[in-house]
Amino acid sequence: MKRDLLEQPFTTEQIKQRAGSFGQTLDYIEGHAVIKRLNDAFDGQWSFQVRSHDVLEAEVIVLGELIASNISKSQFGSSAITKAKNSGEIISLADDLKAATTDSLKKCATMFGVGLHLYSGQSAQPHKRLQSQHQSPTPPGYASEDRDSNNSSYDNSTKGNGGNGDNGNGGNGTSRLSNKQYNYLLTLGTNHGLTKKDIDQKAIGEFGSAVAYLSKNDASTMIKLMLSN
Incomplete structure (x- = not known):
C-alpha cells in the first residue's frame, strides 16, 4: 500500500465543483x-463489490465493499431516481444504480485516504457560495459564460445524459452547467411561479436529468425555452 500516494491531494484540474445544499458549491473528484x-x-490489486442495494421511492442505495492489501472498507452510496416529468416513469434505474455504486466506491476510497483533503477544508480551490435565486434575474457575466463552454465538471457519480458516466474535456458544451446558469434557471423558475422540484421535473422531461446535472448546452437551451414562455 502506497499511503503517501493514496493521501496525496488532487490537483486543481482534477477537483470539480457542483451545486450543493443551501447555495453552496461543493468540491468533488470524478470516479475515474x-x-x-x-x-x-x-x-491494480484491489477489488470492489456491491454487497446489497435497495430501491426506495425517490432514491437508490448501494452498500459497497472496497478490498485492498487485505483491508476491507464498506460504505453506502446513493443516487436520486430520475423520472420523466409527464409519465413519472423511471428513465433508467440501471443508471441510477451505477451512480450510487460510484458514490459508494468513492466513499470507500476516502476511508483509505483518497480525497480526504476535500473534507478537511484544504481544497485546492475555495468554495464559492452560489447566488440566491432571489437575486438579480440575470447574473453578471452570464451571457459570455454561456457562450464559452470549455470547462468540464461532470461527476462519474452523476448520470450519463444526466447519468452515471464521466464526461471528458472537450469544449463542446457537454460539461456540466455553470453556477451562473444553474442560478439563473432557478431565478427564471421563481419568476414563473415554479418550485425547485417543478424546474427539475421540467428539465427531466426535456433533457432526462435534473437541473443540477444538465450540460451547458442543455442548460442554455432550457434558459431560452423559459425566456420564450
Missing part, C-alpha cells in the same frame, strides 16, 4: 480519477 489513484497506489 479515484479509480486511477487506487490503481496507482495498489498496483
Whole structure:
C-alpha cells in the first residue's frame, strides 16, 4: 500500500465543483480519477463489490465493499431516481444504480485516504457560495459564460445524459452547467411561479436529468425555452 500516494491531494484540474445544499458549491473528484489513484497506489490489486442495494421511492442505495492489501472498507452510496416529468416513469434505474455504486466506491476510497483533503477544508480551490435565486434575474457575466463552454465538471457519480458516466474535456458544451446558469434557471423558475422540484421535473422531461446535472448546452437551451414562455 502506497499511503503517501493514496493521501496525496488532487490537483486543481482534477477537483470539480457542483451545486450543493443551501447555495453552496461543493468540491468533488470524478470516479475515474479515484479509480486511477487506487490503481496507482495498489498496483491494480484491489477489488470492489456491491454487497446489497435497495430501491426506495425517490432514491437508490448501494452498500459497497472496497478490498485492498487485505483491508476491507464498506460504505453506502446513493443516487436520486430520475423520472420523466409527464409519465413519472423511471428513465433508467440501471443508471441510477451505477451512480450510487460510484458514490459508494468513492466513499470507500476516502476511508483509505483518497480525497480526504476535500473534507478537511484544504481544497485546492475555495468554495464559492452560489447566488440566491432571489437575486438579480440575470447574473453578471452570464451571457459570455454561456457562450464559452470549455470547462468540464461532470461527476462519474452523476448520470450519463444526466447519468452515471464521466464526461471528458472537450469544449463542446457537454460539461456540466455553470453556477451562473444553474442560478439563473432557478431565478427564471421563481419568476414563473415554479418550485425547485417543478424546474427539475421540467428539465427531466426535456433533457432526462435534473437541473443540477444538465450540460451547458442543455442548460442554455432550457434558459431560452423559459425566456420564450
